[in-house]
Amino acid sequence: MTSAMQTSSSTGLIALDWGTSSLRAYRFDKQGKVVDKRALPWGIMNLPPAEGDADDRTDAGFRRALQAACGDWLRAAPGTPLIAAGMVGSKQGWREAPYLDVPLAVSDIGKSLTAVDTGLGTPLHIVSGLLERSALPNVIRGEETQVAGILDQLQVEDILIGLPGTHSKWVHVAGRRITHFDTFMTGEMYAALSNHTILGRTMQRDGAPDDAAFLRGAGVAKTADGRAGMLSNIFSSRTLGLTGELSPRAQADYLSGLLIGHEIAALLALVDGRLQARIALIGDDMLCRRYLQVLALYGVTQAEIAEAATEHGLWKLAQHAGLIA
């Protein structure tokens, strides 16, 4: 039992990053250091099935996933506070954690957690997503936790945080308040275009990255041709192939660059070309490096890649919530 005793004495928080297709669990000591972590495939759309059950999205399914993620940690340290962020708080999740309205202070996010009974002797506190009400509303869920983590890690008050991915999010923070954010469906658009339109037919997607093709695509949005917009510009991925100017391999990176270029051009258009805040990028390292290249191409050079901030954010939110000292 020595091992369990050690675990018990050193566990301050168990935190979950619980998304659509994956579940990550972190065990923190009482000083906020991650002492153990796990990655499991039990995203909210892929919960562990009961004996003979194909798809179980009931309480029991979520409980089995939680048990798999941290049942042993909890048995060794009963009563440890539990916190989770991500799609687990969506309508399709375990319990809906209603959106909080933007603007709001980052420190207020932790004060509105939604508790769900786990049957494990301690409730799970779910972090809310954020909603910006406007003519075209915007939502994030999960990224708010990364933002909380980054602010604390970098010790900044004002920053623009870019989170590239399936849906790229750009979160404006001023005076430690989240004031505004935008969504660009760049990653999902790339997948839809290359898997389900004529553009994919002449494209070859394996092989080494083609940086020159990527940058060629990324520059399109700032040329005169860029005024035709993305709906028109994307067709050039095919026609440059027809005219022999872009190989099948190059077309994939060209299209990726073209979409990211349009994202950055639009981001700049939204602030009349002035993007003066410090910028931090969080996400897949190769993707972040490509975003840095495109930002530089558009004259934005004050950007840096930040460390993944989810676990740090979960710790901070648990502090704001009073779950830990």
Added chain:
Amino acid sequence: MTSAMQTSSSTGLIALDWGTSSLRAYRFDKQGKVVDKRALPWGIMNLPPAEGDADDRTDAGFRRALQAACGDWLRAAPGTPLIAAGMVGSKQGWREAPYLDVPLAVSDIGKSLTAVDTGLGTPLHIVSGLLERSALPNVIRGEETQVAGILDQLQVEDILIGLPGTHSKWVHVAGRRITHFDTFMTGEMYAALSNHTILGRTMQRDGAPDDAAFLRGAGVAKTADGRAGMLSNIFSSRTLGLTGELSPRAQADYLSGLLIGHEIAALLALVDGRLQARIALIGDDMLCRRYLQVLALYGVTQAEIAEAATEHGLWKLAQHAGLIA
């Protein structure tokens, strides 16, 4: 034999509109009137199979399709000239009819047909597509024939012709020369987004058209939010659903309007907001009427819907080619 004799005496041209998924055949009398027509499913990607053969894209497959479309017409009027436009002249077609460079006079299109031996005693003359070489090249194949038809029907020298559809084409004609054209992948984009992204998941696509939702979407590109661009604006189809402002049924028409609005906004941006030419739209009637609505929303009111012009164009090109008097 009376019927065959009558057919023979009255056939001046057999013309084919031969696309990817369908084949339309027209029999003209010697005065250029369509006296018979047929629609068959034998597009170039769907040729009639030989006995026991799954997919036949050889000469024999194309010949069987041609035989089915007009074999009896040709037997009744041997030696009748044959012309075809559309994807039959693409790399994936029967014989590649190389692109002609834009700008060019419409009357020159018919002077560069590509003949293929049909085995039916008369060659098939295939119309070339058009290529506009530039930093982002553009191609059309099939639409050039509609343009030739429209110019003759409307008796105009200067016009902007819009051909909405899977790929919307906008063809600028000045002095009966095709000077420039643009492509917008609007229809295919709509299909990819609604079938293969998160936007489709909350969308319901049956039921009556929702004009209000369509126009609401169409107006987005000209608001301040429109500066965020299409990659960002499309996400509002989902978020307006999340906030209860857009029903699942309305989301489909909203997204369609949003894309067409961005197409028209870009078309205007390309000419610095001045679109003064007469405008004719050709295509599916309901879609053309929606484009008219969006054009009006963007202040462009000199547009009209023109009759389908493919068969008329095929007749004109055959004249230019000297196939008929």
